[in-house]
Amino acid sequence: xxxxxxxxxxxxxxxxxxxxxxxxxxxxxxxxxxDVFSRREIGQVIFTGCGTSLYLAQTAAALFSHYNSVxxxxxxxSELYFHPQLYIGSGETLVCPITRKxxxxxxxxxxxRVHEFPNAQSLAITCCSGSREYNEDMxxxxxxxxxxxxxxxxxxxxVYLCAILAMTAGGRDGELEQMTAAIPELCxxxxxxxxxxxxxxLAERPKTNLYITLGQGVxxxxxxxxxxxxxxxxxxxSESYYTLEYRHGPMSLVDENTLILQLxxxxxxxxxxxxxxxxxxKGAVVAVFGEKASGLxxxxxxxxFTESGLNDLQLSxxxxxxxQLLGYHAARGKGLNPDSPRHLSQAIVIS
Numbered sequence: 001x002x003x004x005x006x007x008x009x010x011x012x013x014x015x016x017x018x019x020x021x022x023x024x025x026x027x028x029x030x031x032x033x034x035d036v037f038s039r040r041e042i043g044q045v046i047f048t049g050c051g052t053s054l055y056l057a058q059t060a061a062a063l064f065s066h067y068n069s070v071x072x073x074x075x076x077x078s079e080l081y082f083h084p085q086l087y088i089g090s091g092e093t094l095v096c097p098i099t100r101k102x103x104x105x106x107x108x109x110x111x112x113r114v115h116e117f118p119n120a121q122s123l124a125i126t127c128c129s130g131s132r133e134y135n136e137d138m139x140x141x142x143x144x145x146x147x148x149x150x151x152x153x154x155x156x157x158x159v160y161l162c163a164i165l166a167m168t169a170g171g172r173d174g175e176l177e178q179m180t181a182a183i184p185e186l187c188x189x190x191x192x193x194x195x196x197x198x199x200x201x202l203a204e205r206p207k208t209n210l211y212i213t214l215g216q217g218v219x220x221x222x223x224x225x226x227x228x229x230x231x232x233x234x235x236x237x238s239e240s241y242y243t244l245e246y247r248h249g250p251m252s253l254v255d256e257n258t259l260i261l262q263l264x265x266x267x268x269x270x271x272x273x274x275x276x277x278x279x280x281x282k283g284a285v286v287a288v289f290g291e292k293a294s295g296l297x298x299x300x301x302x303x304x305f306t307e308s309g310l311n312d313l314q315l316s317x318x319x320x321x322x323x324q325l326l327g328y329h330a331a332r333g334k335g336l337n338p339d340s341p342r343h344l345s346q347a348i349v350i351s
Contacts, residue, residue, distance in 0.1 A: 043091030058221030067170030226323025264290025
């Protein structure tokens with residue numbers, strides 16, 4: 001298969017346009033967020049989703065918690081449906097379902113259950129205007145609804161929406177303006193280089209059989225999604241962890257066929273490089289994605305540094321790109337079709 005015949009591959013490269021489409025709707029998105037938070041004195045925010053959207057919810061909760069004093073957490077839709085009382089207390093609660101397709105059964109069930117609580121309301125973060133049917137409010141990525149089964153541009157554009165939501169609610173206009181000005185062009189510039197890097201890694205390390213993605217803070221949910229892309233597209237053994245947690249037990253699996261992808265944080269000093277040096281000594285191959293090049297990372301086998309001036313939270317919408325491309329090219333290297341991943345469909349509809 002020629003890569004350009006792949007719907008998934010095309011949609012990976014359409015991510016800059018999806019960001020620009022959100023920028024065109026930015027005034028409406030921000031006004032919706034302001035209206036939601038002015039309507040009630042919200043005491044907590046719950047981000048909820050299924051599969052990839054749950055990892056997105058983890059990222060959203062980290063973003064919101066950083067920029068706001070209101071408590072935020074990520075909860076799977078199924079958990080919110082079966083055990084809502086564990087999460088919705090007596091205070092005003094905003095529930096934000098994150099979904100590419102509005103028909104996903106678990107999302108609808110969760111929000112129906114949420115609306116049984118008089119102190120709860122919902123704000124959908126979505127790529128599908130059908131989400132308006134069962135939520136009080138909605139912010140939409142209008143150019144990110146996909147034909148492919150796996151989520152790529154829908155994931156990144158909804159991370160972008162979550163960052164806009166968090167910064168708007170937190171009154172961080174300067175950081176928001178900096179992010180929205182930089183991310184579309186940064187993504188457009190990075191994609192060809194990251195595509196070449198993913199091909200190079202897999203060509204030079206053809207015996208790789210374990211993919212590990214590590215991240216702290218806002219990058220933990222992104223690391224989970226990188227793990228998911230390897231599983232979904234290439235049927236590979238893949239795992240994800242908070243960076244320093246990998247030293248506790250899981251690193252016993254490391255050998256020369258292990259690829260470690262580190263989503264490098266600007267807040268962790270030399271702790272992340274120190275761990276990865278240790279893993280490299282045990283035979284692992286090390287790849288790093290992050291903001292600023294540093295001598296601390298000179299030992300890494302592969303690096304991509306954005307050098308954009310953005311912080312980790314502003315950079316979060318594009319931190320998954322290398323993980324997406326590794327999953328895609330690993331699948332093709334195995335003779336698999338990333339457009340038709342085994343056992344999967346775009347939305348889970350339970351009869």
